[in-house]
Amino acid sequence: MKIIIVGGVAGGATAAARIRRNDETAEILMIERGQYISFANCGLPYHISGMIEEREQLLVTSEPAFTERYRVDVRSHTEAIAIDRKNKVVRLRNVTSGDEYDESYDKLLLSPGAEPVRPKLPGIDSPRVFGLRNIADMDRIMTHLAQHNPRRAVVIGGGFIGIEVAENLHEKAVFTTIVEGCDQILTPLDYEMAAIVHSHMRDKNIELYLEDKVEQFEDKDSHTVVYLSSGRRLQADLVVLAIGVRPETTLARAAGIDLGSTGGIRVNSHLQTSDPDIYAVGDAIEVTQTISGQQVLIPLAGPANRQGRMAADNMVFGNSKTYRGTQGTSILKAFDLAAATTGLNEKQLVAADIPFLSCITHSGSHASYYPGAKQISLKLLFTDKGEILGAQAVGADGADKRIDVIATAIHGKLNVEDLTELELAYAPPYGSAKDPVNIAGYVATNVLNKSHELIEWKELRAALETKESDMQLIDVRTAEEFGFGSIPTARNIDVNQLREHLDELDVNKPVVLFCQIGLRGYLAYRILTQHGFTQVRNLSGGYKSYAWAVD
Amino acid sequence: MKIIIVGGVAGGATAAARIRRNDETAEILMIERGQYISFANCGLPYHISGMIEEREQLLVTSEPAFTERYRVDVRSHTEAIAIDRKNKVVRLRNVTSGDEYDESYDKLLLSPGAEPVRPKLPGIDSPRVFGLRNIADMDRIMTHLAQHNPRRAVVIGGGFIGIEVAENLHEKAVFTTIVEGCDQILTPLDYEMAAIVHSHMRDKNIELYLEDKVEQFEDKDSHTVVYLSSGRRLQADLVVLAIGVRPETTLARAAGIDLGSTGGIRVNSHLQTSDPDIYAVGDAIEVTQTISGQQVLIPLAGPANRQGRMAADNMVFGNSKTYRGTQGTSILKAFDLAAATTGLNEKQLVAADIPFLSCITHSGSHASYYPGAKQISLKLLFTDKGEILGAQAVGADGADKRIDVIATAIHGKLNVEDLTELELAYAPPYGSAKDPVNIAGYVATNVLNKSHELIEWKELRAALETKESDMQLIDVRTAEEFGFGSIPTARNIDVNQLREHLDELDVNKPVVLFCQIGLRGYLAYRILTQHGFTQVRNLSGGYKSYAWAVD
Numbered sequence A, B: 001m002k003i004i005i006v007g008g009v010a011g012g013a014t015a016a017a018r019i020r021r022n023d024e025t026a027e028i029l030m031i032e033r034g035q036y037i038s039f040a041n042c043g044l045p046y047h048i049s050g051m052i053e054e055r056e057q058l059l060v061t062s063e064p065a066f067t068e069r070y071r072v073d074v075r076s077h078t079e080a081i082a083i084d085r086k087n088k089v090v091r092l093r094n095v096t097s098g099d100e101y102d103e104s105y106d107k108l109l110l111s112p113g114a115e116p117v118r119p120k121l122p123g124i125d126s127p128r129v130f131g132l133r134n135i136a137d138m139d140r141i142m143t144h145l146a147q148h149n150p151r152r153a154v155v156i157g158g159g160f161i162g163i164e165v166a167e168n169l170h171e172k173a174v175f176t177t178i179v180e181g182c183d184q185i186l187t188p189l190d191y192e193m194a195a196i197v198h199s200h201m202r203d204k205n206i207e208l209y210l211e212d213k214v215e216q217f218e219d220k221d222s223h224t225v226v227y228l229s230s231g232r233r234l235q236a237d238l239v240v241l242a243i244g245v246r247p248e249t250t251l252a253r254a255a256g257i258d259l260g261s262t263g264g265i266r267v268n269s270h271l272q273t274s275d276p277d278i279y280a281v282g283d284a285i286e287v288t289q290t291i292s293g294q295q296v297l298i299p300l301a302g303p304a305n306r307q308g309r310m311a312a313d314n315m316v317f318g319n320s321k322t323y324r325g326t327q328g329t330s331i332l333k334a335f336d337l338a339a340a341t342t343g344l345n346e347k348q349l350v351a352a353d354i355p356f357l358s359c360i361t362h363s364g365s366h367a368s369y370y371p372g373a374k375q376i377s378l379k380l381l382f383t384d385k386g387e388i389l390g391a392q393a394v395g396a397d398g399a400d401k402r403i404d405v406i407a408t409a410i411h412g413k414l415n416v417e418d419l420t421e422l423e424l425a426y427a428p429p430y431g432s433a434k435d436p437v438n439i440a441g442y443v444a445t446n447v448l449n450k451s452h453e454l455i456e457w458k459e460l461r462a463a464l465e466t467k468e469s470d471m472q473l474i475d476v477r478t479a480e481e482f483g484f485g486s487i488p489t490a491r492n493i494d495v496n497q498l499r500e501h502l503d504e505l506d507v508n509k510p511v512v513l514f515c516q517i518g519l520r521g522y523l524a525y526r527i528l529t530q531h532g533f534t535q536v537r538n539l540s541g542g543y544k545s546y547a548w549a550v551d
């Protein structure tokens, strides 16, 4: 059996290794356009700052080492330029010499990845404008940093890579601005969760221009001017484009392989393309989102690796393995915070027409009395039957753990009540007897069985803006906390005294309660609703979420 | 409705708060023998060293604060001494004044916790011998430390509390010895996993005397002599007894409430005792282990809290909630390591007569190229159908996360193949594209489908001891690694050259392969079994686990 693999990094190299483990006799050719196979794409931003010190650390394995161990015929500096599907032949071009030649295959695997989006803006070919996808891109940025010692950088795009690049440029003492077309960075998060990251990035002195777009670049002698649609002009000594990626489908398209509506290569559940002898994996394919059932692009390393292994099995043993789709779990480090998500967020749920409920809680990463506990903000999205649709966590410690737990719960089709029952490892340095995930489960089940009703910050803000409502807005924190700032028009009644002040509230008018994080508002909710109040709601995520989202 | 709760800490206080949230009108009495309600039992060891600086931090809430918020009639310094079940009356004694009086109840909740085991050894009443269960115990130890400035401590018992106490005494510059009757500390772990902690504790200069027992204490003027059954005598300025706890059932037993065979209070799935008006939760009850179905004692804070909340609901609303049992997830910090477990370990599986398979892997806590990655050793136990029975993780970072993920997987009845598919949050600071949990899943599924056969360290050691076997033991690491030390009688053939050296091995004799962690041994396994070798096994956990367990 002769197998050709196009692309020698996450999906491709994993498949090559697994094919060899599956079959000592297979002839395996791995074709890579670039200089390196198996490099750590995800580590690239961190070498810019020197956080990852040695460039070599990014080379997870080398061509000779891989060849020696796996006896794979690695062809780097080689591009696959055409597929003759009828004759099962791939046309290859040595990108150094320009030589072209053919190789036949029994099975072909495409793992060509994605290409950075690069809009045709005036001036985009400036030598000060960079992208970041591979080692060569990174080398170019490093060289520019070394030669020009830039003072001001503009990063276009506030997605994962944009934020990582901004952080690492900032660590190199480059004053960095992020320009983002949406009203928030980090679109996998909902607005009020991203707002936590906005605030943190600004604290770190990263400038954010949201709802703004680049229109043009203009090179001056000493710098480049970045023109934004708002009319702003930014001076930059370095510009990094990070406005997303699109599937690399040139080869597949030219060969007449079906693409899906997202633009990614279409595969069946065995990761087989429309040509049964050609499999495809990784950033280049579209996948089924496990919750919505929709076809989507989820260009992440975990899925690419998993798909590579599975395609290897299906190519060698026949279609024995089924890919069940991608859930979309991801995480980003933004300075001291981690922002992690799994499943679907509000925007995606709305787009997929899936009705949902949500709750936001803020808990300590571990027992508050043990030093070093950090706040985790956790948003949970679920159906009115309790099925978990998604979760988002932002925090300086332990956000990754909580999202991994909920990602596992989603995989296992657990519901929010199960979250209350999860037995997670507890000792004071690691968690709480009631873990943040249990707490989120409590709040969600209370919402479901209507022993707790929430109002979201958006709805409260809208109600406050109309000013016409007869809503009674009550801050149930202490007088001292109230004194430090509250939501305009709120009255203060400490939850601990609420029972003595019931007669000051109109039982026939709506009441909105809030405290700092939601817990005391909930207690107040329980008191009021058991004293004849019927229109009571508690602010989801409390003053904390409100202040982040609205300020 | 009048509810009396006996015990005002984890289970009791949680139930009291939840009952109030459920029912504003209930009359709630919370009876606590000690001075404090709602204290952080789990934090006690950490105040000894000053890691938790302020004693007050251990008081999670105070009697006045709790009363004000929840309008619970808290009676501290009060012991429940008898239950008249016929008349539904509890006899209470004020432990300060000695006054006794009765209180009637509609429903009664017992959350009296556990009492430390204190064997009747000669000399055990020495003023230098302490236990640690509550604030008063801790205060006594702190006073002794302040007044006598001890130099040498002996901790009896190598369980969670013993190890935590030893660490914290060591942090106070007290030279500390742990005496443990078993051949290992931390019995929730299997031997080779505990061996990692042994080695770490010894590195930290904690002395471990395993398979040894205390027989007697003898007070001298300046110190106490601890006599061990091995004949050893240890000098101690301070002794802490931590040989486990037993359910506190004095009250229940006297009232004729059924106990189970474990000695804990027997409850049904609604947490109701043999008396339907009396519920019981926490360390005092026996629970169903979710995997074995057996009745066991699992004295941990998470279950106590959850049970307290559930009993509150059942007492107020009728038996609406069902407790599904306890899985037994736990974690311990031992200096720089975390040791975490979920489900059953080998000993428990053998005792429960459940056949099992296992694998041990060692992975980085996050991508190796990003600074700060620490090794996680992960043991997975599973049935021959792939059902997950338990897991153990030891490591300096991220062991808690992996056990929480597997605990969730067990709750969701996921199998080892699901572990390969879990989509966990990956960016270089937090994980790997193939997370340690995915890797454990890969190895386990390979074992299941017999594309990988393992040998355990115990079996290899036994085979080496008999010396009669015709086993070919091959170290497939590099010559350099081999040079630093290997398993006696092993030959070195680097996996990368194995294909060229096949003729040096006898295809008809058994081969045992090993490398450092198991990965290269597996690659070698794949090569040999595809070249006609039929009796090949790879050492589970590699040389690393072997060396820890055997040395």
Ligand SMILES: Cc1cc2nc3c(=O)[nH]c(=O)nc-3n(C[C@H](O)[C@H](O)[C@H](O)COP(=O)(O)OP(=O)(O)OC[C@H]3O[C@@H](n4cnc5c(N)ncnc54)[C@H](O)[C@@H]3O)c2cc1C
Pocket (backbone or CB within 6 Å): A006, A007, A008, A009, A010, A011, A012, A031, A032, A033, A034, A041, A042, A043, A044, A045, A078, A079, A080, A081, A111, A112, A113, A114, A132, A133, A134, A161, A248, A251, A281, A282, A283, A284, A299, A300, A301, A302, A304, B426, B427, B428
């Ligand atoms: C800066 C950066 C940071 C990232 N951080 C994260 C992260 O933290 N977490 C995460 O999950 N993901 C991250 N990713 C995404 C992750 O790297 C990708 O999802 C993953 O590498 C996709 O694997 P793949 O095999 O599909 O493509 P790639 O790994 O990109 O490999 C594709 C290879 O195919 C080669 N190729 C393409 N066409 C041809 C052709 N015609 N002939 C020959 N060779 C060809 C390309 O040169 C390329 O090397 C990051 C990506 C980047 C760029």
Ligand SMILES: Cc1cc2nc3c(=O)[nH]c(=O)nc-3n(C[C@H](O)[C@H](O)[C@H](O)COP(=O)(O)OP(=O)(O)OC[C@H]3O[C@@H](n4cnc5c(N)ncnc54)[C@H](O)[C@@H]3O)c2cc1C
Pocket (backbone or CB within 6 Å): A426, A427, A428, B006, B007, B008, B009, B010, B011, B012, B031, B032, B033, B034, B041, B042, B043, B044, B045, B078, B079, B080, B081, B111, B112, B113, B114, B132, B133, B134, B161, B248, B251, B281, B282, B283, B284, B299, B300, B301, B302, B304
């Ligand atoms: C030092 C230490 C460290 C620990 N570390 C951890 C850890 O890291 N993780 C973990 O999960 N668990 C840990 N635990 C265990 C955890 O604290 C218990 O599982 C949990 O507190 C049990 O809750 P409970 O309500 O059953 O009992 P407790 O919390 O012990 O409360 C029982 C209370 O009842 C009172 N009482 C008993 N009988 C009577 C009576 N007749 N009348 C009046 N009052 C009575 C007692 O005075 C006691 O205060 C630790 C325990 C200790 C002592």
Ligand SMILES: CC(C)(COP(=O)(O)OP(=O)(O)OC[C@H]1O[C@@H](n2cnc3c(N)ncnc32)[C@H](O)[C@@H]1OP(=O)(O)O)[C@@H](O)C(=O)NCCC(=O)NCCS
Pocket (backbone or CB within 6 Å): A360, A361, A362, A433, A434, A439, A442, A443, A446, A517, A518, A519, A522, A541, B008, B009, B010, B011, B013, B014, B015, B017, B018, B021, B037, B038, B039, B040, B041, B042, B043, B060, B061, B301, B305, B309
């Ligand atoms: C202090 C103590 C009485 C608190 O008990 P509790 O009120 O049940 O627990 P919490 O403070 O975590 O609050 C949980 C409740 O608040 C709600 N809640 C928490 N965060 C919320 C938020 N952001 N928004 C709305 N509700 C929230 C939860 O739904 C839950 O209420 P429910 O049970 O009615 O659903 C109890 O935990 C205790 O005594 N602890 C110390 C003893 C101990 O546990 N020792 C062992 C470990 S060291």
Ligand SMILES: CC(C)(COP(=O)(O)OP(=O)(O)OC[C@H]1O[C@@H](n2cnc3c(N)ncnc32)[C@H](O)[C@@H]1OP(=O)(O)O)[C@@H](O)C(=O)NCCC(=O)NCCS
Pocket (backbone or CB within 6 Å): A008, A009, A010, A011, A013, A014, A015, A017, A018, A021, A037, A038, A039, A040, A041, A042, A043, A060, A061, A301, A305, A309, B360, B361, B362, B433, B434, B439, B442, B443, B446, B517, B518, B519, B522, B541
């Ligand atoms: C380097 C690379 C080729 C390795 O691929 P790989 O061999 O599939 O992956 P690993 O090295 O993690 O090894 C996993 C294999 O070893 C086995 N294994 C791992 N630890 C083991 C142990 N302790 N004992 C036995 N087997 C073990 C697993 O079962 C698995 O084998 P299988 O797939 O046949 O079941 C590939 O991951 C790569 O190119 N990575 C860099 C690119 C990349 O991923 N970029 C994106 C992220 S930055």
